Amino acid sequence: MANTTSEMPNNDATRDPAKPRAETSNSAQAQGAAEKLVAGEPDHSDCDVVVIGAGPGGYTAAFRAADLGLKTILVERYGTLGGVCLNVGCIPSKALLHVGHIVDTAEQLRHQGVVFARPTIELDQLRDWKSGVVTKLTGGLAIMAGKRQVQTLSGWATFTGPHALKIQDEQGERSVTFKHAIIAAGSRPIVPAGMDLDDPRVMNSTDALELEEIPKRLLVIGGGIIGLEMATVYDALGSKVTVVELMDRIMPDADRDILRPFEKRIRARYENIFTGTRVTGMEAKEGGIKVSFEGSDAPARDLFDRVLVAAGRRPNGDRVNAAAAGLDMEQGFIPVDDQQRTGVAHIFAVGDITGPPMLAHKATHEGKVAAEIIAGHDSAFEATAIPSVAYTDPEVAWVGLTERSANEQGIRVEKSVFPWAASGRALAMSREEGMTKLLFDPDTGRVVGGAIVGVGAGDLIAEVAHAIEMGSTAPDIGLTVHPHPTLSETVALAAEVAEGTVTDLYVPRSDGVEAG
Incomplete structure (x- = not known):
């Protein structure tokens, strides 16, 4: 079992990374947390925490729990850790999107005088490479689970009671008892009626x-x-x-x-x-x-x-026999509070199964919160904004309020836009179709939303998300020195548009006086 480091001074310079964000506690607190939090658990349990599902939310929760000194079991229906995201979702799709981007880039270079022959797609080799990317990541998770002494079990997990699970695999079934549970069972594709044709095509x-x-x-x-x-x-x-x-x-x-x-x-x-x-x-x-x-x-x-x-996708709440544990569901989702606690005090849920947005990066943060609460720490999932990204070509990303959601909610916002046609880096890449947009609260001047379309928008949107979380204003962003020439500076330039200080565009002043 992984143990947390013994007492450390409670200051940022020496803060133990194995301790929760909200507070720093010693290992004795962590190791005794399960006994303090739950009344009525069995006299003997197989573990302090069982985590159902080893996707981003599940393995994060399991690893964080183990880091905090809790005996942890992680159950995954796939033969490898990583869940849908690593095995058959986020990671393999992004690997193929990378290949597609390279093919498109090679095709577009003919406009710059560089002409490649039409590419030949070797499907078997491409498929093997994509699978290799997945294997590296899932293998890495298995190694980290072992180093943390997280016990991993393969099979379908269903509740048989408030403190017990049945795990079914090809060899049969086994029972696991627990003091706490974290449900990270994810979601599955929706197949509308009439589209469930039994044909491999x-x-x-x-x-x-x-x-x-x-x-x-x-x-x-x-x-x-x-x-x-x-x-x-x-x-x-x-x-x-x-x-x-x-x-x-x-x-x-x-x-x-x-x-x-x-x-x-x-x-x-x-x-x-x-x-x-x-x-x-x-x-x-x-x-x-x-x-x-x-x-x-x-x-x-x-x-x-x-x-x-x-x-679309639907949550897997109906596949864990939630009723046996006394859990309520709403259309397959399991409601939770900001500590990821369900209606049953010792059972938590994270990720897709708790409701939209169904995003891996949301699940990882929720997983940490659930583990930290179980370990007796003060923690909560209180994200101000969660980014969404379409890894298309060009990428489309947004975070916080959109203009549409602001209008629907009757929220006033001010908008500033910087077109990538005025970006030296975008022009050098022949991808000037992009744009960066920021939305501000007109009363406080703080950033409340943003959206980007263009190459690498999914990476760039993180700066806007951080600005929202920190309560940044247009001057905060615009006066932060960004490297040139980069696409990241389009965020600063959009902020300068809002301030009326931009020199990379000509924007007439609202008072009628011309300004650069």
């Missing part, structure tokens, strides 16, 4: 990552982040892509102005994008999947080599 996002073939014509059902990311991959690899979305716009959570450069690019590349359109039926034919549509612009029927159903 109809894929969910997991199937699509297997790269069995590059279809000549691919239909993506769902214009959200997952569907559009996979569309980006298959388009780069050579498929003719059609996207169909039930809403009147793709990626509906993002502001329209931020989406405009992305949508302009994909409309020029994809075969079709149908919004406000419903898929009314699918039929397996020898030559492909025959799909019926209902929408003003879509054809009545069309034939595709493969269909990707990316219509």
Whole structure:
């Protein structure tokens, strides 16, 4: 069992990283926390904490609990740690998106006088490389679990009581008793009625990552982040892509102005994008999947080599037998408070299963909070803003308030925008279609939201998230010296636009006096 370091001075310079963010406690407190917090647990338990699910939220919770001196068991339904994100989600998709970006970049270089031959896609080698990336990460997690003396069990975990689990695998089942539990069981793809065709040519996002073939014509059902990311991959690899979305716009959570450069690019590349359109039926034919549509612009029927159903995800709350532990659920989600505690005091939940946004980076922070509360520390998940990123080409990212959400809530905001057409770095990369937008509270001047579209937007949005958390104002950002020429300086320049001090654009002053 990993032990925390004994007493250390309570100051930032010598703060033990194994201690929680909210306070510093000694190892005796951590090791005795389980006994203090729970009344009525069995006389003997297999562990202080059992964590159900080894995705980003689950393994973070387990590792943090072990670091705080708690005997921890981590249960994962996959054969390797990492959950959906590392095994069949975030990581393999980003690996393929990287490859797609390189293919696109090579194609675009012809405009700068550098012409490559058309790439040959060796699917087996590409698939092996993608799997190798996953193996490195999941293998690393196994090593870290071992070093922390976290016991890992493989199988499906379901509650049999408030302090007991049944774990089922191919060899049979076993029971585990616990003092505390953290549910990090994640979510799964939604398959709407009529789209659950029993044909391998109809894929969910997991199937699509297997790269069995590059279809000549691919239909993506769902214009959200997952569907559009996979569309980006298959388009780069050579498929003719059609996207169909039930809403009147793709990626509906993002502001329209931020989406405009992305949508302009994909409309020029994809075969079709149908919004406000419903898929009314699918039929397996020898030559492909025959799909019926209902929408003003879509054809009545069309034939595709493969269909990707990316219509969202649903929580796995219904798969853990929550009722046996006395837990309540709301549409498959398990409600929690800001300490990640469920309605049962010794059971916690983190990640997708607690409700939207269903994001790995949200889950990791929640996992730490749950472990720290169990260890007897003062902690809470009180994020002011959680970034969202579509790793498409170009990337689309936003955090905090959007203009749309501000309007819906009746919140006044002031907007400043810096177009990447005025960015030396963007022009040097031939990717000047991007833009950086900041939203400010007109009363306090603080940043309350931001959005970026362009290459690397997912990395850049972190600066805006930090600004929101720290209560930064436009001068705070604009007066922070950013390196030049970089894309990061577009955030500072957007702040200068708000202040009226920008010199990289000509912006007429609102009082009618011309200013640079």
